Amino acid sequence: MRWSRLLPPLVPALALMGAGALWWTAGGTPAELRGIALNEPCPLPTFRLGNGEGEALEREDLLGQWHFVYFGYTHCPDVCPPTLARLGELADLLPAGEAGYLFVSVDPARDDPAQLAEYTDYFHERLQGYTGTRAGIDRLVAAAGAHYRLGEGADYTVDHSAGVFLVGPEARVRAVLPPPHRPAEMAELFRDVQKYSP
Structure with a gap:
């Protein structure tokens, strides 16, 4: 049997095998989502937060809908205001x-629910602010893969994650959108993550 007769039919198969190998070595993540989408989504634990309306937010409330979640605090002098402004612009695009659009304060000592409501309303009516107990916040932050560290002194600052966490309708973190945050790009990445199933 001549190899020349077998080669043409083999070319497409070999190409598919090569593409599969590249997909596998990249963790199965599309090129545009590498470093953004998680190969293994992080399930969120049970938690309970509160807002300025006296309403509670629990894990079950996240089921069935996508959510953009940002961890920060109202006294933030730099990163939080522009990020929340971009989330407000994103809410107008989608x-x-x-x-849903959630701002979770990691500074419950200074950010009470009523103050959070006033703060988030400034950026967009659909942006909801929540906070909770220190233990509950720590558990949620750790499960999401975020971080924060309280400073010292009366007017302390908080070092915290700058990314926006995209939580899927199964209450798992599916992606982390890094800064700089541009609403149009965030909307496009959101569509890409929706299509990508790890």
């Missing part, structure tokens, strides 16, 4: 009801 259809209402397609995603």
